Amino acid sequence: MDTIMNWINENSDLIIHYAVQAVLALIIFFIGSRIAKFCEGLTEKAFDKKKVDKAVGSFVASIVYAIVFAATILMALSQLGIETTSFIAILGAAGLAVGLALQGSLSNFASGVLIILLRPFKSGDYVEAGGKAGTVKKIEIFSTEMRTPDNKVIVMPNSKIMGDAIVNYSRESTRRIDLVIGVGYDADLKEAKAVLKSVLDKETRLLKDPAYTVAVSELADSSVNFVVRPWVNSADYWPTYFDLMENIKIALDDANITIPFPQMDVHLHKED
Structure with a gap:
């Protein structure tokens, strides 16, 4: 017991230093997680205000939450003195591998986000896009569903829609x-x-x-x-x-x- 007390007395400054660092890391984690939740809710509200499909809004909001939360964890680990460079490198390499594997899907996702933000058409509009024409029924994360006048359903990848001219026949009155x-x-x-x-x-x-x-x-x-x-x-x-x-x-x-x-x-x- 005396040995432990002697060690504590000899290293009191170091213990106080790490205790303060741990408290600051917990504060960063707590505040960061709150900010992540706030950003997620703000994103969902923004999409709801634009009357975007709830599934799309929830998906984008979850991505925003994951990014902010990951940044919070890295900041908390850095505050504890843990080297985060290797973690960032690993995450970067993993992100690059996943990006290359899902290149087509990510392109469709990015195009879907652009369709939501730029709003070249909305559900119910009759459009010509990607070489096809029909009434827009659903705008989803990776594809857009259209229905032709003869009741055929066309599922068009979003990247093909954004990569070609879009003719909206319903926008003007x-x-x-x-x-x-x-x-x-x-x-x-x-x-x-x-x-x-x-x-x-x-x-x-x-x-x-x-x-x-x-x-x-x-x-x-x-x-x-x-x-x-x-x-x-x-x-x-x-x-x-x-x-x-x-x-x-x-x-x-x-x-x-x-x-x-x-x-x-x-x-x-x-x-x-």
């Missing part, structure tokens, strides 16, 4: 219908133009502002082509498109204005 209507060269262009305008004037779903355009655009090989460009609400695009195509054909037929089709003349020569 209005869209322009672009039609090309060809009439014969023998047709009266003024009459044909008047017929096209009369069809547009009868269509109640067309917007007054901006006004529609009807103009000659091309003297093609077999026809004189008109561009017909009315504006509609995005929700009315396809019903209006189909009805205009039908009504224009009927109106031109009633006015005896032909819509020509490509023709090829074949000449036969007889040799003696």
Whole structure:
């Protein structure tokens, strides 16, 4: 017992030093773990505010928590005098190995985060992305699910979506219908133009502002082509498109204005 007391008396400064270091390490660990939890909750709230899928928000929040918590442990060990350089090197090497092994998945994950942050589209939008078109149903961590008009489900990797052009047909409230209507060269262009305008004037779903355009655009090989460009609400695009195509054909037929089709003349020569 005397030996122990003598050792304590001789090393009291060292014991006090390490005790203080241990207390500081515990304080760092306690505060760091609280900060990690706070960052996790803040991340989840930020994703909830942007109305992002809860699974995605929870996943990103857990990653934020793990990073902050790992940094806290390293700081606490460093405060105790433990050399953390080797730990950091090991973690770095492990992270590099995992990154190389999961390169494609990490690329999809990073692209998913960009989709969430930049919001080029949202659930319910009709988009063209990665060479496919459909209505967005779910935006997940590694992929995005779309549904085509004929009810096919497309699961698209997020990296492919972000690596290509994205066309969002639903973001704006209005869209322009672009039609090309060809009439014969023998047709009266003024009459044909008047017929096209009369069809547009009868269509109640067309917007007054901006006004529609009807103009000659091309003297093609077999026809004189008109561009017909009315504006509609995005929700009315396809019903209006189909009805205009039908009504224009009927109106031109009633006015005896032909819509020509490509023709090829074949000449036969007889040799003696």
